[in-house]
Amino acid sequence: MPITLEQVSFSWQAEGVFKKQVLNNISFSLHEGEIAALLGPEGAGKTTLLQIMAGLVKPDRGTVKLDSRTIKLPGGYDGQIGMLFQFPEQQVFELNIYDEIAFGPKNQGLTGKKLQTAVYQAMQSVGLKPEEFLERYTDNISSGEKRRVAIAGVLAMQPRYLLLDEPLAGLDYEAATAVIECLHNINQQRGTTMLIVAHKPDRLLPLFNRYLILKSGRLITDFSSQSALSIAHILQQAEIELPVSLELIQHLAKAGGEWSGITADSDEIYRKIATRIRDKKGEE
Amino acid sequence: MGLRMGQYLPLDSPIHRLDPRTKLLVTILLGLASFKAPYPWGLIIIVSMILILVAASRVPLYHYWQDLRPFVLIILITAAIQLFLTPGDYLIGHSPLIITQQGIAGAMGLFMRITGILLLARWLTATTRPVQLTNSLETLLHPLRRIGLPLHELLMIMTLSLSFIPLLGEETVRIQRAQTTRGANLRSGNLLSGTKRIIAIIVPLLRGAMQRAAYLAEAMEDRGYEAGGHRTHLYQQKLALSDYGLFTVVAAAVVLIL
Numbered sequence: 129m130p131i132t133l134e135q136v137s138f139s140w141q142a143e144g145v146f147k148k149q150v151l152n153n154i155s156f157s158l159h160e161g162e163i164a165a166l167l168g169p170e171g172a173g174k175t176t177l178l179q180i181m182a183g184l185v186k187p188d189r190g191t192v193k194l195d196s197r198t199i200k201l202p203g204g205y206d207g208q209i210g211m212l213f214q215f216p217e218q219q220v221f222e223l224n225i226y227d228e229i230a231f232g233p234k235n236q237g238l239t240g241k242k243l244q245t246a247v248y249q250a251m252q253s254v255g256l257k258p259e260e261f262l263e264r265y266t267d268n269i270s271s272g273e274k275r276r277v278a279i280a281g282v283l284a285m286q287p288r289y290l291l292l293d294e295p296l297a298g299l300d301y302e303a304a305t306a307v308i309e310c311l312h313n314i315n316q317q318r319g320t321t322m323l324i325v326a327h328k329p330d331r332l333l334p335l336f337n338r339y340l341i342l343k344s345g346r347l348i349t350d351f352s353s354q355s356a357l358s359i360a361h362i363l364q365q366a367e368i369e370l371p372v373s374l375e376l377i378q379h380l381a382k383a384g385g386e387w388s389g390i391t392a393d394s395d396e397i398y399r400k401i402a403t404r405i406r407d408k409k410g411e412e
Numbered sequence: 413m414g415l416r417m418g419q420y421l422p423l424d425s426p427i428h429r430l431d432p433r434t435k436l437l438v439t440i441l442l443g444l445a446s447f448k449a450p451y452p453w454g455l456i457i458i459v460s461m462i463l464i465l466v467a468a469s470r471v472p473l474y475h476y477w478q479d480l481r482p483f484v485l486i487i488l489i490t491a492a493i494q495l496f497l498t499p500g501d502y503l504i505g506h507s508p509l510i511i512t513q514q515g516i517a518g519a520m521g522l523f524m525r526i527t528g529i530l531l532l533a534r535w536l537t538a539t540t541r542p543v544q545l546t547n548s549l550e551t552l553l554h555p556l557r558r559i560g561l562p563l564h565e566l567l568m569i570m571t572l573s574l575s576f577i578p579l580l581g582e583e584t585v586r587i588q589r590a591q592t593t594r595g596a597n598l599r600s601g602n603l604l605s606g607t608k609r610i611i612a613i614i615v616p617l618l619r620g621a622m623q624r625a626a627y628l629a630e631a632m633e634d635r636g637y638e639a640g641g642h643r644t645h646l647y648q649q650k651l652a653l654s655d656y657g658l659f660t661v662v663a664a665a666v667v668l669i670l
Contacts, residue, residue, distance in 0.1 A: 219593075
């Protein structure tokens, strides 16, 4: 069953001279098993929208429904929606890593071996070795590691919906790869639905099967496509900075040749370009 | 979310342009007068002056109401106690809830005094930057340095403490949200689970506050702050004709009324 937003509006400071409309009449449904990107320029309202969907902020108008039920705030989702905050410092609050990751599963009633397994699995899925990190203090790890701890804390609860705010920010290449693989796997294995906010979505592009674009608090685009050229076109129209791979394929398409069948996976794009160059050299 | 209680509102008004020392002295004078002014006419004049200052600040009334709202219940309860429990000339009601003429005067007076002082406090903080307020206090209390009081350091501690209060509020909301998204039930439960919940919030809150204080100290030292060192001010204080005018009018009114 989907999570549905119906005409959701929100403003900071309900009245007065500093009133700022953040979200304006947002309506869409997130269907089971989807991985959707929520894109838009800074200040478009992406983070606020995630907070409303997670039941942390009450909209001024409109409703958020989960399985056709309007949810009571705050946190009326019973752990069905997991949210990763924009900055791990906003999320990590326990003294050591084990307690931090175990916080959610404990609230779900897990104890003993089951609890330990949930924590270990979550850590491994984001590339954190339990034997190395389990007892370490959350204040004594790097920001990239803290980001992974925050993700593990959410994954350990096995939520049906994941709302992720910049999941790859601050991660090095290897850690980012581990997180992308992890997100792909839990989507495939458990059918977890995801809405992912990303400023530079380059490496996440292969995951997405839907794009929601916010601008000045309005949902200006909602489209589904895998085609690199279509995605590049839509992103450009929404004035969002194109990932390098999409920019490259767009230039190549403008220069001529058939590039329309390529998906928005940078690895695939570079592979196809290399193949074409090789073929061209072979012809010469 | 939105504006914090008592936050400075950067607007353009004659009050915003006044010297912060004038606003501080006017606040002290009118605040004292609100307590001491005789009911009704003395108090009416003082409250009217406060209302004129509030209107001249061009801060929308909503922002005053926003900061007044948490005190409404306390004001009403206190006024009701005055109304029903003040002995005097019988007017209406049955024992034990009897309203007397003195009771009405007491309740009205109390209502006007507390509301006036709260409006005045909000007027000052809405139109004056905290750092300007601290500088004004430092200037006004300057003579105390002669008896060896580390005035600047004390005021710096005061400013930082005041700025930490809303931050602690924000930090509490942050921890509550982080726990809510991971299934913590922050509402229902018995006394024991309620206590556990509070501890689960207070421990990271204190840890975070101490860490923030350490970072702040480091950041200040990195930028050359030194206890006891000579510092210049970004906002230069300069009294204008309007400052002398307002202070004279308020001081004269207060002296005449008291």
